[in-house]
Amino acid sequence: MRELFIKQLEELNKSLHQMGILIQDAIHNAIEALKTMDKEKAKEIIDADSIIDHKEKEIESACLHLLLQQTPVAGDLRRVSSALKMVTDMERIGDHAADISEIVLILNKIEYQDILDCLMKMAETTTKMLDKCMNAYLSEDLKLADQVADMDDIVDNLFVEVKHAIANAVVMDKENGEQVLDLLMIAKYFERIGDHAENISEWVVFSITGVHKDERVI
Amino acid sequence: MENIIEIKNADLHYNDFKALKNINMNIPKHEITALIGPSGCGKSTLLKSINRMNDLVEGCKIEGEFLLEGKNIYQDYDVNILRKEVGMVFQKPNPFPMSVYDNVAYGPRTHGIRKKKDLDDIVEDALNKAAIWEELKDRLKKSALGLSGGQQQRLCIARALAVKPKVLLMDEPTSALDPISTLKIEELAEELKKEYTIANVTHNMKQAARISDTTAFFLLGEMIECNQTTEIFSHPRNNKTEEYITGRFG
Numbered sequence: 001m002r003e004l005f006i007k008q009l010e011e012l013n014k015s016l017h018q019m020g021i022l023i024q025d026a027i028h029n030a031i032e033a034l035k036t037m038d039k040e041k042a043k044e045i046i047d048a049d050s051i052i053d054h055k056e057k058e059i060e061s062a063c064l065h066l067l068l069q070q071t072p073v074a075g076d077l078r079r080v081s082s083a084l085k086m087v088t089d090m091e092r093i094g095d096h097a098a099d100i101s102e103i104v105l106i107l108n109k110i111e112y113q114d115i116l117d118c119l120m121k122m123a124e125t126t127t128k129m130l131d132k133c134m135n136a137y138l139s140e141d142l143k144l145a146d147q148v149a150d151m152d153d154i155v156d157n158l159f160v161e162v163k164h165a166i167a168n169a170v171v172m173d174k175e176n177g178e179q180v181l182d183l184l185m186i187a188k189y190f191e192r193i194g195d196h197a198e199n200i201s202e203w204v205v206f207s208i209t210g211v212h213k214d215e216r217v218i
Numbered sequence: 219m220e221n222i223i224e225i226k227n228a229d230l231h232y233n234d235f236k237a238l239k240n241i242n243m244n245i246p247k248h249e250i251t252a253l254i255g256p257s258g259c260g261k262s263t264l265l266k267s268i269n270r271m272n273d274l275v276e277g278c279k280i281e282g283e284f285l286l287e288g289k290n291i292y293q294d295y296d297v298n299i300l301r302k303e304v305g306m307v308f309q310k311p312n313p314f315p316m317s318v319y320d321n322v323a324y325g326p327r328t329h330g331i332r333k334k335k336d337l338d339d340i341v342e343d344a345l346n347k348a349a350i351w352e353e354l355k356d357r358l359k360k361s362a363l364g365l366s367g368g369q370q371q372r373l374c375i376a377r378a379l380a381v382k383p384k385v386l387l388m389d390e391p392t393s394a395l396d397p398i399s400t401l402k403i404e405e406l407a408e409e410l411k412k413e414y415t416i417a418n419v420t421h422n423m424k425q426a427a428r429i430s431d432t433t434a435f436f437l438l439g440e441m442i443e444c445n446q447t448t449e450i451f452s453h454p455r456n457n458k459t460e461e462y463i464t465g466r467f468g
Contacts, residue, residue, distance in 0.1 A: 074454055075464065
C-alpha cells in the first residue's frame with residue numbers, strides 16, 4: 001500500500017515540477033515577447049495558458065484522489081494539502097503571463113528603456129522565486145523557501161521604481177499616456193506574480209513545518 | 219486536566235520476555251485515549267494490566283505503579299471492585315449465552331442488586347447509554363446470541379456500563395464489525411466520554427484520529443510518544459511515530 005502511495009506522491013511531485021516549468025517559461029516568454037514586440041510569441045503564451053489551467057486541474061484531481069484513497073497523515077498530509085493550495089497561485093501566475101502578453105498584442109515600440117529594464121528585472125526575479133519554490137518543495141529545503149519572501153521585497157521595490165519612472169514619463173511626455181499606463185499594468189502583473197510566488201513559498205514552508213504564516217494550521 | 223489513571227515506571231515480564239518497558243503515562247478523565255502500535259508492541263498488555271487481566275497469567279511479573287484515582291490498582295483494590303470500576307470490552311463480542319436482559323443484569327446482580335424494578339431501570343439505562351435500547355427493548359428476553367455482531371458489541375458495552383464503571387477499556391472493539399456498526403460504536407464512544415473515561419486499543423489509525431483526544435504510540439514494549447491526537451497525526455515528535463502512522467512500517 002505504501003509503495004503505491006509513494007508512487008502517487010512521486011507522480012504528484014513530477015506534475016508540480018512540470019507546472020513550475022510551464023509558468024517559469026510563460027514569464028520568460030512574456031518578457032521576451034515584450035522586449036522584442038513579438039506578437040506571435042505573445043499569442044503562443046495566451047494559447048499555452050490553457051495547458052497551465054489543465055495542469056492545475058490534473059494536480060487538483062491527483063491530490064483529491066490521494067486524500068480519498070490514502071487518507072494521508074502527518075508529513076504526507078501536509079505535502080498533499082500544500083500542493084493543493086500551491087497550484088491555485090501557480091495557475092494565477094500563468095494567467096498574469098497571458099495578461100502581459102495581451103498587452104504586448106496592443107503595444108508598439110516601447111519608448112522607455114529604463115522602464116523596460118525594470119520590468120526585465122522583475123521577470124528575472126519572479127522566475128528565480130518560482131525556481132526556488134519548486135526546488136524547496138521537492139527537496140524539502142526550508143532555507144530556500146525562506147529566501148523567497150526577501151526576493152518579493154525586491155520585486156515590490158522594482159514596482160515602486162517603475163511607478164516613479166512612469167510618473168516622470170507622464171509629466172515629460174504627454175504623447176505616450178496610453179503606453180505608460182499599459183507598462184504600469186505590466187509592472188502590476190509582475191508585482192502580483194511576486195506575491196503569488198511568495199504565497200507558494202509559504203505553503204512550501206507549511207509542507208515542511210506545519211506552520212503557515214507563523215500560525216499552526218493543523 | 220485531571221488524570222484518572224496514572225502509570226508510573228511500569229515494567230511487565232512474561233517470564234524472560236519484557237513486554238512493557240518503563241511505561242509512564244496518564245489517562246485523562248472524560249477523554250478517549252487511543253493506544254496504537256504494531257502487533258506485539260505491548261498496547262493490549264498495558265490495557266489488560268489496568269484491569270489486572272494478567273493476574274492469572276503464569277510467569278507474568280509487573281513492576282511499577284498503576285494508579286486509579288490515586289490508589290494502587292494492584293495493592294489497594296480488591297480485583298472484583300477494580301473490575302466494577304474499570305470495565306472491559308473485547309475485540310470479539312462475547313455476550314453470555316443468556317437473554318439480553320440477563321446479560322446486562324449479570325454484573326449488578328453479582329454486586330447484590332436483586333429488586334426487579336432496580337434491575338429493570340439499570341438494564342434500560344445501560345442499553346440506552348449503549349445506544350441499543352430502541353433496537354432491543356422488545357427483545358429483552360431473547361437470547362443475546364441471536365443478535366448481529368454490532369448489536370452484540372453494543373450489548374457488551376451495555377453490560378460493562380451496567381455496573382457504573384469509571385473507566386471503559388476497549389481492546390479493538392470494532393475490528394470484527396462492519397462499517398455501520400463501527401460508526402455506531404465510535405459515535406457511542408464520543409457520547410460515553412461525557413460520563414466515563416475510555417482507553418481504546420486500535421489498529422485502525424483513522425479511528426484513533428477520528429475519536430480519540432489523546433494517542434499513545436507503542437513499539438517493542440516502549441511508549442514512544444503520547445500526545446494530543448491532533449498533534450500525533452499532524453506533527454508527531456518522534457520519527458518512529460511518523461513512520462508508523464504514515465504506513466512506512468507495521
